[in-house]
Amino acid sequence: MLALLADEERYAFDIVRTLGQVDGMVTAEGTLYPLLSRLHKDGRVTTRWRDSDSGPPRKYYAITAEGRSALADFVSEWTRFRQAVESLLAKGSA
Numbered sequence: 812m813l814a815l816l817a818d819e820e821r822y823a824f825d826i827v828r829t830l831g832q833v834d835g836m837v838t839a840e841g842t843l844y845p846l847l848s849r850l851h852k853d854g855r856v857t858t859r860w861r862d863s864d865s866g867p868p869r870k871y872y873a874i875t876a877e878g879r880s881a882l883a884d885f886v887s888e889w890t891r892f893r894q895a896v897e898s899l900l901a902k903g904s905a
Contacts, residue, residue, distance in 0.1 A: 812843075812850065813855065817874055820871045820873035853877075855875055856875060858870055
């Protein structure tokens, strides 16, 4: 979620649509809103309302400095985890 907000602020439906375009990442708004709420509560994202040309105002989410730090930590851990799994898979196929 934080990676999707790293370059630009987004509203929830845009996030759902983006995730739906990635194979294996389909999610629903019902799982997205609690996660965004928790990220906001933890200070990792901010919110603001913006007018929409096609309907009511939308709530946009943007990453904070704390969110960027959490994302960097996650990327580092994910890289380490992925390398460990790839190592195990390589041993298993040898």
